[in-house]
Amino acid sequence: EADIYQTPRYLVIGTGKKITLECSQTMGHDKMYWYQQDPGMELHLIHYSYGVNSTEKGDLSSESTVSRIRTEHFPLTLESARPSHTSQYLCASTRGQGGNTEAFFGQGTRLTVV
């Protein structure tokens, strides 16, 4: 069973609010990722990190930001939420080098901005 946790699981929030989605893993993995998933659509990588103080933009442009101050923690922040941010956000982590390692996923945060 994967030891990667996301909170909250569900969030309904008003437009203009600042929100932070939490992601923590206890596996000591260096690499962590944030994906955005809309219904019926593929997962889009929006942020990733190779380790502490390392953050990169993913393939899909996002207005969110991330930080990686500790190995186990990779929070995602939206400074001013908008209805277009409504989506499911999945956090993942991997160990090792290259693309041949299993990604462990959290259960996701379903965000609704009203």
Place this chain on the structure above:
Amino acid sequence: AQSVTQPDIHITVSEGASLELRCNYSYGATPYLFWYVQSPGQGLQLLLKYFSGDTLVQGIKGFEAEFKRSQSSFNLRKPSVHWSDAAEYFCAVGSYNTDKLIFGTGTRLQVFP
């Protein structure tokens, strides 16, 4: 650039029937291939993966997949589907020179009793 195509958006089968979910990839070299399953409201769980060697790989929950280089395919199969297999299934591709996975759009499996 790498890409993954899952041609079937939605598949419905009867419990006990066989299942095949299609996945085609685009990549210049030998890819690393994965199948993940996502139950409603949950994250993704790895079913199986292919890196090299035997082209028929076995996974959890009775699933298997076959890598066919000539067809650029990595189809997922199960001989007898159970109602609990109803979920969304994602094919993904990675490579040796990147830490990122590229996902397909997913196939939603519905199982009727």
